[in-house]
Amino acid sequence: MRARDLMTRDPVTIPPTMPLPVIARTLAENGFSGAPVVDAEGRLLGMVTESDLIRRIASAADSPRSWLRDFFTPAGRQAAEFSRTHGGTAADVMTTSLVTAEEDTPIETIAKAMEERGIRRVPVVRDGRLAGIVSRADLIRALLVPAETLAADAPDERIRRLVMDAMRQQPWVDAFFVFPDVRDGVVSFHGYCRNEEVRRALRVLAEGIPGVKGVQLMVEKPPLPVIAP
The missing domain is CATH 3.10.580.10 (CBS-domain)
Incomplete structure (x- = not known):
């Protein structure tokens, strides 16, 4: 890679x-x-x-x-x-x-x-x-995504980049602790999320990206207060 x-x-x-x-x-x-x-x-x-x-x-x-x-x-x-x-x-x-x-x-x-x-x-x-x-x-x-999924011209990779770009524009996103993945048009969020409001906003954000077929929120509450490095 x-x-x-x-x-x-x-x-x-x-x-x-x-x-x-x-x-x-x-x-x-x-x-x-x-x-x-x-x-x-x-x-x-x-x-x-x-x-x-x-x-x-x-x-x-x-x-x-x-x-x-x-x-x-x-x-x-x-x-x-x-x-x-x-x-x-x-x-x-x-x-x-x-x-x-x-x-x-x-x-x-x-x-x-x-x-x-x-x-x-x-x-x-x-x-x-x-x-x-x-x-x-x-x-x-x-380490989490198969190499073929990361190909620059793959549709899922295009969606992932759009999701990442949208996340960077939102100050409420815990950018250091939430990682999106896309497979077959379905966006999955992994990592740690502060509260239900952020979870809901992540779903709305992803659903607004062209080509997204579904959203899975696989985030967890952080074991300790999340402080961005």
Whole structure:
């Protein structure tokens, strides 16, 4: 199985000039913990994550730097750190040393990179431009769904992507804990769900997707309060 079989196409992206408060709201409203930064031509520039935003806030409590540390730290590195801890846009705080993949990259390679680097998502690039993104949730889904079902041109996969896109637009969806699957046009939701209102809304959401023949809610109440990472 390759990156193209799992990746989310046309993911939510951030322009380099977006202010930090807008980035924070965008991530919160979409249930994401990070998003790629691209220019007007779609070229991948970096990634902004919750960690980058938290680092920016926490920098106000940093202790004064010692002159000895500054003496042995290259001026370029000091300048870059200052921008990341005092800047106000995506371009200022984003992480630029990214692990990326191509559409033909095996998912085993992506999984190993995520484990070794402690990251949650890997951008997929085509000729330097963002083609999609593979998240940890996508890799978990690969363990649950037969490879043939994940083919990009499969009708069930088309429906699943539409369901995922619709879920990302709803702030009430527990995006980190609800996983949709589609077989023969029937959408099945797996994972944890907070309450009956969310269960009902998930059913309504799926029933509004063209081609859906039925909906199965196979979610459970979480054993502990669900807190998105």
